[in-house]
Amino acid sequence: SQVLVSNTSPIESLSVSRDATREANAEGYVPVSIELNFKNQPEILDEASLSRYIEGRFSEIVDTYTYVNEHILLTNSNQPDYALSKQADGHYTATVLAFGIPRHPTQLYESMTSLALCFVLFFIWTRRKEKTPAGLLLGLFLIILFGLRFVHELFKENQVAFEDDMSLNMGQILSIPLIIAGVFILIRALRAKTIEGQ
Incomplete structure (x- = not known):
C-alpha cells in the first residue's frame, strides 16, 4: 500500500510491501x-x-501515518534497519526492514455474520410469515446482531486510548443495552403470541 505525504515533509511517498526474501520472526509476524x-x-x-x-526521526515519520504505526514492528526498536540509495534521476529512496503485525479482519467477520443474519431472518419471515408475532424478528435481530458485535469487539484494537484501562471497550458497552432491548422485545412478542393462542 502507498501513502502520499504532505508538502512540508521531505518524503514524497511511503509504501509498504511484503518482503519475500526474509522469514517471519519468532512471533510469526510477516516481514515487510x-x-x-x-x-x-x-x-x-x-x-x-x-x-x-531517518535515524533520528523514523519513529516520528511512522507515527505520522497511523495506519503504518499500528501495523508495523521494526526489526530493531532503537534504530531502523535501512538501506539508502540514489536513483538515476537524482532523488533518494530508503528501504526500511520491518515486520507486519497481524490483525484480525474484523470488518470481514462483521459483514459475513450480518449477511448470515439477514438470510436467517428472511428465512424465518418467508416460512412463518403469518405465524410470526409482531416484534419477534426485531428482537432476534437486536440480540443476534449486537451479541455478535460484542464478540467481534474482542478481536479489534482499541480505537481510543482510554479504552486500554477498561475491561470492556465502548463497542461492547454500547452493545449491552441493545441486547437487553432485544430480549425485552422478544419476550413481549412471545407473550403476546401465547395470550393470542389461549
Whole structure:
C-alpha cells in the first residue's frame, strides 16, 4: 500500500510491501519493507542529511501515518534497519526492514455474520410469515446482531486510548443495552403470541 505525504515533509511517498526474501520472526509476524521515496531536492537532501533524518526521526515519520504505526514492528526498536540509495534521476529512496503485525479482519467477520443474519431472518419471515408475532424478528435481530458485535469487539484494537484501562471497550458497552432491548422485545412478542393462542 502507498501513502502520499504532505508538502512540508521531505518524503514524497511511503509504501509498504511484503518482503519475500526474509522469514517471519519468532512471533510469526510477516516481514515487510517500508519504502520511503524522498523529494528530488539535491540542494538540501543529500545522503548524510537523509541518514540523520531517518535515524533520528523514523519513529516520528511512522507515527505520522497511523495506519503504518499500528501495523508495523521494526526489526530493531532503537534504530531502523535501512538501506539508502540514489536513483538515476537524482532523488533518494530508503528501504526500511520491518515486520507486519497481524490483525484480525474484523470488518470481514462483521459483514459475513450480518449477511448470515439477514438470510436467517428472511428465512424465518418467508416460512412463518403469518405465524410470526409482531416484534419477534426485531428482537432476534437486536440480540443476534449486537451479541455478535460484542464478540467481534474482542478481536479489534482499541480505537481510543482510554479504552486500554477498561475491561470492556465502548463497542461492547454500547452493545449491552441493545441486547437487553432485544430480549425485552422478544419476550413481549412471545407473550403476546401465547395470550393470542389461549
